[in-house]
Amino acid sequence: MHRSSLAICLCCSAMVLALPIEGFSQKKVEKPKDYNPSEKKIPSNLPTALQAKRMYGQSPQQLESASRSAFLRSLMPLEDHLRYMAMARDARLSGSDLTQKQKIEAWGQYREQIAEIVPKIQQFNQPGATGWASELAWAKYAITRADQRIAELADNPVQLASARSEAQQASQQLLSQTEFDYALGMSTLSDLTYAKDRYLASNDADRDRRLGQLAGVKAMQEAWNRRGAGIGRADKILETEVAQNLLRFQETLKSGEPKEIAAQMASLDRVSRQHFQTSVEYFKNGTAPLHQLTNSILLRQRLQQLQREAPELANKDSKRAFQEDWNTLQQAAASKTDRRGRIQADLLAIDLLSVSVNSDK
8 A cells, every 4th residue: 555645736738538428529619818917826726637618528437437446456556546436526627617516526426436445445344354444544534535525615614623633533543553564564554654744744744844854754765765775766756855846836836926936846747757757767767657657747837837827837848757757657558468466456547637638739
């Protein structure tokens, strides 16, 4: 079981993916209206991973079905299944004309899908089974996070306060269980890092405290790296650096200062690309899976989207580099001809993401 410490992530590409999805509309999409700095502020949060006004057809349902099948057969950890469900959810939320009720319904559907997972995970409570308790705690925490979003959309302060309290309790349970598993060698350092950060975030810890926790993780990884241990592999260290830069960038977004935002974005984009390119090298020698490449590029896709929403943040070098790496990801996907196991869902996730990327030609 592995949980990334990244907070879970649009240039054109003419390459054809290995697994086309039926149901994509060929209808020409509308271009976003011109950005006017005097009328619109830079967004204070990163955009969702998928673009609005895109025609996703049946791909969200296909991705959900494939990832659910892989998860129930123990071929995919809960982390990846939740990420793919979130991608499907964002696709459903991408319509610009959605009512508040429809948005709440989409989040409610996502929440119910997670709730349905809970009894499935509990079935793993068998003699000799490991890891199920942490995944159960993680699923319950994800439900409370969905409850928070639903309460925010409904503008219900009482419901929101209750959801936040439940999230704090769930994050404590997640951290306690992960620490227990980590002590027994059943959870990874990345699992523990993520659980600690979720606990700190749920309890409104400031940025410096969260950055300090990540700095400690990076120091440990570097120490293991000097000893040649896999826990200190270069891609793992870069993953932690991305998490650090993302935290700084998210804080900077709240300030609304274009120069500072652009500087932090450039730093985040640079480290994220290093992580992707390093992951590609491990993928080539068979020691990194395809979905690690997808997870790595998701964040940069959101940065590209932010640059389109706020043109004063646009960077041609960043756009060119993203397109190069997007092409690399598609080539990696095309190399996968055996679609047994979880690979079917991994390819569907890339196809779903490609609708956003390719629609901006």
